[in-house]
Amino acid sequence: MGASPGEDVWALISKDRRSLKHVRDNVHGNIYLEPLFLKFIDTEQFQRLRDLKQLGLTHMVYPGGVHSRFEHSLGVYWLAGDAINRITAYQGLELDIDRDDIKTVKLAGLLHDVGHGPFSHLFEREFLPRVLNGHKWSHEDMSVEMIDYIVDEHNIEIDSATLKGVKEMITASFEHDSCKSVKHKSFLYDIVANGRTGIDVDKFDYIIRDSRACGLGCNFQSERLMENMRVMEDEICYRAKEYLTIHKLFATRADLHRTVYTHAKVKAIELMVVDALIKANDSLEIVSKIHQPAEFWKLDDSILKTIETSSKQELKEARDLVLRIRRRDLYQFCNEFSVPKEKIDYFKVITPQDIICSQKSGRVTLREEDVAVSNVKIDLTRGRNNPLESIKFFKQ
Numbered sequence: 001m002g003a004s005p006g007e008d009v010w011a012l013i014s015k016d017r018r019s020l021k022h023v024r025d026n027v028h029g030n031i032y033l034e035p036l037f038l039k040f041i042d043t044e045q046f047q048r049l050r051d052l053k054q055l056g057l058t059h060m061v062y063p064g065g066v067h068s069r070f071e072h073s074l075g076v077y078w079l080a081g082d083a084i085n086r087i088t089a090y091q092g093l094e095l096d097i098d099r100d101d102i103k104t105v106k107l108a109g110l111l112h113d114v115g116h117g118p119f120s121h122l123f124e125r126e127f128l129p130r131v132l133n134g135h136k137w138s139h140e141d142m143s144v145e146m147i148d149y150i151v152d153e154h155n156i157e158i159d160s161a162t163l164k165g166v167k168e169m170i171t172a173s174f175e176h177d178s179c180k181s182v183k184h185k186s187f188l189y190d191i192v193a194n195g196r197t198g199i200d201v202d203k204f205d206y207i208i209r210d211s212r213a214c215g216l217g218c219n220f221q222s223e224r225l226m227e228n229m230r231v232m233e234d235e236i237c238y239r240a241k242e243y244l245t246i247h248k249l250f251a252t253r254a255d256l257h258r259t260v261y262t263h264a265k266v267k268a269i270e271l272m273v274v275d276a277l278i279k280a281n282d283s284l285e286i287v288s289k290i291h292q293p294a295e296f297w298k299l300d301d302s303i304l305k306t307i308e309t310s311s312k313q314e315l316k317e318a319r320d321l322v323l324r325i326r327r328r329d330l331y332q333f334c335n336e337f338s339v340p341k342e343k344i345d346y347f348k349v350i351t352p353q354d355i356i357c358s359q360k361s362g363r364v365t366l367r368e369e370d371v372a373v374s375n376v377k378i379d380l381t382r383g384r385n386n387p388l389e390s391i392k393f394f395k396q
Contacts, residue, residue: 025071027209031078036103037110039156041074044297045146046114049073051300055210056120057269058260060325062214065260069113072205076192079201079222080109083191086226087236095231101188104162108169108192109201114150115142117290118301119273126274131287140171142296149293169193187231196235197391199225199246207252214260220248230394237392250387262376268331271372272321273304280307280318331372349375 020032033041040046049070059065084105088097116139117123128137144167151158169188172195194200204222211218225246228239238246260266281287284303289295307315308322324330339347352371359366 023074025075025078027205027212028075028078031074036158037077037107039154040107040110040150043150043154045150045153045293046070046073046111048297048300049113049116051302052116052118052120053301054120054206055213055260056118056122056301057273058120058214058263058266060269061263061265062260064215065210065213067209067213069116072209073110073113075205075209076112076202077106077110079204079226080192081106083201083226083229084188087187087229087231091231095185095187097185100159100162101185104165105169105188105191107162108166111143111147111166112170112192112202113139113143115139115144115146115293115296117142118299118303119270122270122274126270127277128287128290130274130278131281137290142290142293143170146293146297149297153294186234187236190236194236198387199236199238199249199391203249203253207249207256210256210260211252216256216259218252220252221245222249225249232392232394235392237394240393240395243388243393246388246391257376262374264333264336265330267374267376268333269325271331271374272325276307276318276321277303279321280315283312283314283318 020034021038022030022032025031047070050068052069053059053065054067054069054072055062055065081102084097084102087095088102091097117128119127124137124139147163147167147170150156151163165188169192172189172193190196190200192200192202201222204225207220208218208222225238225242228242229236230239231237277286280303284306286299286303289299304322307318308326310319350373352368352373355371355373356366356368
């Protein structure tokens, strides 16, 4: 009896690994890198990810959280390849998965964060909205622009169909009814960034990697989900017995938000860095770089050191804020209020003006510029809805 297409793929991978370059990852072990992917990795634009901390400024509270977007991107590449190879091994023939599909998914995993800004999501969610006057910018869109720039700048030979698929997977712009030629393979677009259920290998990697780096336990096991997923009706589904494993995925993510990403001192440092960047923007022309890949790739976390060590008078206010962070003279945490679920519909975004207007008369009168408010929303990715309701399960 002949081997199935899936078995052929696994045999090829096993044979070829001996001649592939590999790196040792502290989460996934050996990660093997094929020539095409190395062409992207060995560029200054991708290597820049080494200078972007995955958790932004969190390492100033959790000292171990210094891992980079570079290792996370390698991890997502590896998991994306593992996911598509497992699906191919079980269902490659019926799903008509070919080598180009596998290549596209893996490349999307590798390059999904290549357009990320400094300091994790702070750059696009906190800093840019205050200086762009309503103009929208996202690291996914910049990743698409950066991919085109890398291909052109380094003369990388890659077919246009693969490149198009990679960019669509990253931006989650794929319309399931808009492209009949690949409609029967729309499940491929859910592996790296899943807009349908929220279960994707990007989450698998950062949840495990972030938990480990910050010294936290992690009960979520991505291996169980990878082993128990199947494609049905063009969608990735899971065995019913993995219901609790998927719940752990979303619960662990929410817990990371509560204990790490939105830690009070982390938020204080982030607010100070945003203020410093705003004060430094005119001098360093930060915003002018965000629409030009040729300039944007030069922007990384080292901008904080640039501010700190500069002798320019116009950077004094920004420099003083950075020095305050270094000396642990942080913005003071005053209070927090958790909105009850039953009142969430009536809750509005609180502003410093609201705080000032509600203060009682006393010895100290706060001004609006004295107050910073951080409105944080933590859920299981679907607001008040249960994310497991959007996932299809099967029994076998």
